[in-house]
Amino acid sequence: MSGLRAGDPQRIGELTLVGRLGAGGMGVVYLAQGSDGRLVALKRLREELASDSEFRARFRREAAALTRVQGTCTARVLTVEVEASSPYVVMEYVPGPTLAEHVAEHGPLRGEMAHGFAVGLAEALAAIHRADLVHRDLKPGNVL
Incomplete structure (x- = not known):
C-alpha cells in the first residue's frame, strides 16, 4: 500500500480513504475505512475517464461481472455505485x-x-x- 496522492479524494461516499492499494489503466484501488472501522477495498474509475461514456459502460460491465462471482476464496462485492460522478465498487479487503x-x-x-x-x-x-x-x-x- 502507498499513501494517497495529490488529487486523490479523502472520502468517497461514507468511506474515508486510507491509502492506495494499486492502480490500473481504468481505475485506482484504495484501502478505505467505514465509520464502523471496517476496512474495504474501493475501486474507482479514474477521474479523467469518468466523463467518457465508453469507459463508464466498460466499468459498469466489470462491476456487474464482479457481483456474479461467488466463492470462498474471492473477495465479495459489498457495494456498486455506477451512477456516481466517478463510479466505484466496494469489495471485501483481503489483507x-x-x-x-x-x-x-x-x-x-x-x-x-x-x-x-x-x-x-x-x-x-x-x-x-x-x-x-x-x-x-x-x-x-x-x-x-
Missing part, C-alpha cells in the same frame, strides 16, 4: 502480501503451503468460471 511479494521474501511455496495455495487458487478460478468469466490478468502480483 496480506501478494504471491509475488511472499515468494520474493520467503522463496517458493513448498509442501502444505503450496498445496493449500493451489487449492484456494483453483477454488477462486472455479468461482470466476461459474460466473462465465475468464480472469485475463492472473499473475503472482494479482493473487493474495
Whole structure:
C-alpha cells in the first residue's frame, strides 16, 4: 500500500480513504475505512475517464461481472455505485502480501503451503468460471 496522492479524494461516499492499494489503466484501488472501522477495498474509475461514456459502460460491465462471482476464496462485492460522478465498487479487503511479494521474501511455496495455495487458487478460478468469466490478468502480483 502507498499513501494517497495529490488529487486523490479523502472520502468517497461514507468511506474515508486510507491509502492506495494499486492502480490500473481504468481505475485506482484504495484501502478505505467505514465509520464502523471496517476496512474495504474501493475501486474507482479514474477521474479523467469518468466523463467518457465508453469507459463508464466498460466499468459498469466489470462491476456487474464482479457481483456474479461467488466463492470462498474471492473477495465479495459489498457495494456498486455506477451512477456516481466517478463510479466505484466496494469489495471485501483481503489483507496480506501478494504471491509475488511472499515468494520474493520467503522463496517458493513448498509442501502444505503450496498445496493449500493451489487449492484456494483453483477454488477462486472455479468461482470466476461459474460466473462465465475468464480472469485475463492472473499473475503472482494479482493473487493474495
